Amino acid sequence: MLRTHTCGQLRLSDVNKTVTLAGWVQRSRDKGSVLWVDLRDRYGLTQLMFEEAKTSADVISLGRSLGREYVIQVDGVVVERLSKNDKIPTGEIEVKVTKLTVLNAAKLPPFTIEDDTDGGDELRMKYRYLDLRRNPVRESLQLRHKMAQHTRTYLDGQQFIEVETPVLIKSTPEGARDFVVPSRIHHGEFYALPQSPQTFKQLLMVSGFDRYYQIVKCFRDEDLRADRQPEFTQIDCEMSFITQEDILNTFEGLIRYLFKNVKGIDLPEVPRMKYDDAMKLYGSDKPDTRFEMKFVEITELTKGKNFPVFESAELVVGINAKGCSEYSRKQIDELTEYVKRPQIGAKGLVYVQYRTDGTIKSSVDKFYSSEELKQWVERFNAQPGDLMLLMAGEAFTTRKQLNELRLLMGDRLGFRDKNKFSALWVLDFPLLEWSEETNRYHAMHHPFTSPKPEDIKLLDTDPGRVRANAYDMVINGTEVGGGSIRIHDRATQQMMFNHLGFTEAEAKKQFGFLMEAFEFGAPPHGGIAFGFDRLCSIFGGADSIRDFIAFPKNNAGKDVMIDTPSTISDEQMKELGLTVVNTESAKQKA
Structure with missing residues (x-):
């Protein structure tokens, strides 16, 4: 190891120890007879001291040549600081340097690597690897890690099994637009990236894996905003042999467990509200009940x-x-x-x-x-x-x-305090919603959602009044999760496809594998998916999910750091059976 301790580790109890530290130069302060350098790593910051009379001339000379973000290694002795800093954990000590090695020099960064930086969003995204050195961004990713760890601990304790599902799947017509991937072997045919693992987790229920979860990457080609990214992460879950009440109790338990173990907050029992009441009292199906x-x-x-x-x-x-x-x-x-x-x-x-x-x-x-x-x-x-x-x-x-x-x-009026949390279950959503654009009904959640049994008779006469066995978890006016009890028999699923305007041939082409699976003994099942990035941003008191994603896209869906999406070569296009476009001509026409 190139270090004996991290830059956040040393305390008064370590005084007189000889230590080796390594990290990045945060800043320097040269007072002539004394040079101070703040050394930073992921764990914190330690002040280094070079004394004119006591540090060798070549070491102090090298110390004065250090620039911001130089990567260095130092040997030295831990001493008590005369002027203590109570704002950092290592503020009672400093390291008197005896040896200095420059491991790598650095260009002057395009913005200051400080908590309050002078870099704008676009600049920081272009140099995201530098932005990740800043404490607020690092702390956001540490919070995300902690959320994932506690999620797995809770679900493992509830007998869930984590199963990975495919990333190259079939394109489906419902929901948001798919990202599609052309096949090199099968020209003219395409995979789609999953908007969710919905059909696969239902197939796992048919397979007998009665409690499944996955912290999974999903993709939607939709318009972007602060709480959306083209690729995002879900806590995706499904259970068999359960009722809606079992789902609500299990995943209310997850949310309360996360608040307790991540935030130290005892979240009270989560109240429930019907969709119709939410719309009547708040004008929203995700009301802020703070x-x-x-x-x-x-x-x-x-x-x-x-x-x-x-x-x-x-x-x-x-x-x-x-x-x-x-x-x-x-x-x-x-x-x-x-x-x-x-x-x-x-x-x-x-x-x-x-x-x-x-x-x-x-x-x-x-x-x-x-x-x-x-x-x-x-x-x-x-x-x-x-x-x-x-x-x-x-x-x-x-x-x-x-x-x-x-x-x-x-x-x-100051009612929307980010340090105050109010959770709510919203229940009994409409099964279908009318689209003026397509002049037909669409599934409000997805076509596998079960209607309330007592409302099935309304499908032929008044489909807009049919309620779904669906539920959303809302925290502080943001939908953080949603799910439903699923249809688990072929006849009801075929009936649903009919009401959504699918022909029998279309339903078979898109979802024939699922309906056939239902004929081999599908248990009653249901599930839920939580937006993991969004949940992290709420726990972190932020409006945007970007700082809780290591390498996010901007509002135009671009990664400005690696400059993507970008063109591919003509040879790759031909291999995929795609038409080669003269990009310069296309730009001129545009």
Whole structure:
């Protein structure tokens, strides 16, 4: 070994020991008679000391030539620091250097390797191997490691077996777009990278592996944002001979185990909410329940007063922002402009101020009397000092728009504390959702989700009302996991494919292997998958999943460090049976 200790290991109890350290130069401070160098490795930072009168001239001369990020090895003696640093674990000692070896010189890095760096996102992603030297990024990956270790410990204790499933699989038409891989041997045929191991984990249930899990890489060719990457990781699980209740109990146990062992937090029992209630009370199937501010509907109290916006609305609904009655007109106008942004699409906002002196002021005073407005205030259970914000329109759209306003107010009022955690199960999702684009129903989760037995009769008459045996885990307004009880017999699966618009031939081509497997004795089964990157970011108090992935892509789906996606040679294209494109001509045409 090139070192006897790491840079985070030495303490006062090690004083007078002769040690060897190795690492990267963080920074130097030359005071003439004394030179200090901070040496860093993955474990921490140790201060090195070179004294003009006591360190050999060649060693101190070499020490003065060190640049940032030089890789060095030093021998020396541990001494107590005169000026201690209580911000680092090694802050009570320093190493008086007797020997210095430069293992590798380094160019000046393009940004400072500090907790608060001067490098922007794109620059740090281009030099990700340097960014990974910074404490916040390293700590994020250490958190990810700890999450994975405890996940495996918990599931192993529950008799789950980890099984790897294939990465080169068959393309399927449902869900997001697939990444496809051309076959060199079978020209014109393609593999797909898995969006999830869904069919394989169901086949494992048919095989008798009644408790399966995998921390698995998945791929989706979809538009990107802070909590999405083209390749991501799932905690993927499946169980046989169970009910929905067994799934909820087992994986609530996993989440509570992770909070206890990773964060030291005793998460309370996770409450449950039906999808319909979540949409009615929060306008979202993943509500942030760290704060109340539930929706209040007053549609019937607003009719017959000739206010056109409310008269024509299917729904009039609002939230009560407690303590905000003294918002200025400018502040309310800012909220109005926020909800009118194209991303939200509301036409406006109505406000009612229940002022601290007991008077009521609204933006619709000329249409509604003070007595009528008082009825609104009572419906909202408002107190003097509260501000009611109302929106109106088509029910589903208006609730979604009001959800955006609720989250904004939660941010402004400090309710969305990243160090506070609120988990929720959302149950009884619709089985199907209508697409105006394709003019047909699609599976809300996937086509293997079982309908509620009592709702199957509605598939022919009112498919939009059929509920699924499906469930999502939501933490702090983010969906971190979702799953369902699966269909486990051929007849029901064929019926589902029919309702999703598959012909019998299409269903056989895409999923014939699964339906045939069901004929050989498939047990009742169900499962769940957690977004591992997303779960790590929530535990780490971050908005983006990027820092919890060693080498992420940017918002355009590119890895700017290795410059990919990129072109391949004409020879490779020909081998794969693909048309060779003149890239220069294509660029000119574009």
